[in-house]
Amino acid sequence: MDVTFVGCGDAFGSGGRLNTCFHVRAARTSFLIDCGASSLIGMNRCGIDRNAIDTILVTHFHADHFGGVPFFMLDAQFNTKRTRPLTIAGPPGLREFYPRAMETAFTGSSKTPPRFELNLVELESAQRRSLGDITVRPARVRHAPAEGPFFAYRIDVDGKTIAFSGDTEWVEIVRKESAVPSRLRNAQGESPAHQAEAVDPDASQRGHARTRYRDRLSDRRGRIDGGGVAGSSVF
Numbered sequence: 001m002d003v004t005f006v007g008c009g010d011a012f013g014s015g016g017r018l019n020t021c022f023h024v025r026a027a028r029t030s031f032l033i034d035c036g037a038s039s040l041i042g043m044n045r046c047g048i049d050r051n052a053i054d055t056i057l058v059t060h061f062h063a064d065h066f067g068g069v070p071f072f073m074l075d076a077q078f079n080t081k082r083t084r085p086l087t088i089a090g091p092p093g094l095r096e097f098y099p100r101a102m103e104t105a106f107t108g109s110s111k112t113p114p115r116f117e118l119n120l121v122e123l124e125s126a127q128r129r130s131l132g133d134i135t136v137r138p139a140r141v142r143h144a145p146a147e148g149p150f151f152a153y154r155i156d157v158d159g160k161t162i163a164f165s166g167d168t169e170w171v172e173i174v175r176k177e178s179a180v181p182s183r184l185r186n187a188q189g190e191s192p193a194h195q196a197e198a199v200d201p202d203a204s205q206r207g208h209a210r211t212r213y214r215d216r217l218s219d220r221r222g223r224i225d226g227g228g229v230a231g232s233s234v235f
C-alpha cells in the first residue's frame with residue numbers, strides 16, 4: 001500500500017503546503033482521503049492517475065478538504081474522460097452540499113450529468129460501511145461549532161488500517177481509535193499523540209490539534225520511512 005501526501009497544509013497554505021489530500025493506492029483500489037481545493041494541482045504534480053481512484057472520502061465540507069471535488073469532477077468529465085464509477089462518501093448532508101459546491105464553483109455544472117456513474121454516500125458515525133475494497137468507520141470529532149458533522153475515519157484495506165482525525169480539537173476518540181504501532185512509541189509506551197498532548201496541554205483548546213501531531217510525527221520521519229510503517233498514523 002502506498003500513501004502519498006498530496007497536501008497536508010491548512011486552509012492558509014502555511015509553509016507552501018497544499019490543502020488536505022492523501023492518496024492511497026492499495027492492491028485492488030485507490031482512493032483519496034479529503035480533496036482540498038488545491039488537490040488537482042497536487043495530483044498532477046505527483047503523477048497520480050485520477051481515473052484509477054474509486055472513492056473520495058471527505059471528512060467535512062470546508063473548502064480545504066472538499067473544495068477540490070468540483071475540479072476533480074470537471075477534470076474527469078472533460079479532460080481524463082473518465083468511465084469508471086466514482087464514489088464520494090462523507091458526512092450526512094453530502095447529497096445536498098455536493099450540487100451546491102458544484103454550482104458555486106462552475107455555474108451550470110450541477111445540471112450536467114457525469115458521463116460515469118457517480119455515487120454520493122452519506123456515512124453515519126460509528127457505523128462500519130464497505131465501499132468497494134475498503135471498509136470505513138467514521139467517528140464524530142469536534143471542529144467548527146455551527147457546521148458539521150465532522151468525521152474522523154478508521155479505514156481498513158488490504159489487512160492494514162489508516163486512521164485520520166481530520167480537523168479536530170483534542171477528543172478522546174483520537175487516542176482510543178489510533179492503534180499506533182509499538183515501534184512509534186517511546187520507552188514509556190506513549191504514542192506521538194500522547195506526547196503531543198503532554199507537550200501542549202492546551203491542544204484541546206485548538207481547532208487544529210492535528211498540526212501538533214504532524215509536527216511531532218515529522219520529527220520521526222526517518223523512523224517512519226525506514227521502518228516501512230503500514231499501520232495507523234494520526235495527523
Ligand SMILES: [Zn+2]
Pocket residue numbers: 060062065143167
Ligand atoms: Zn475544517
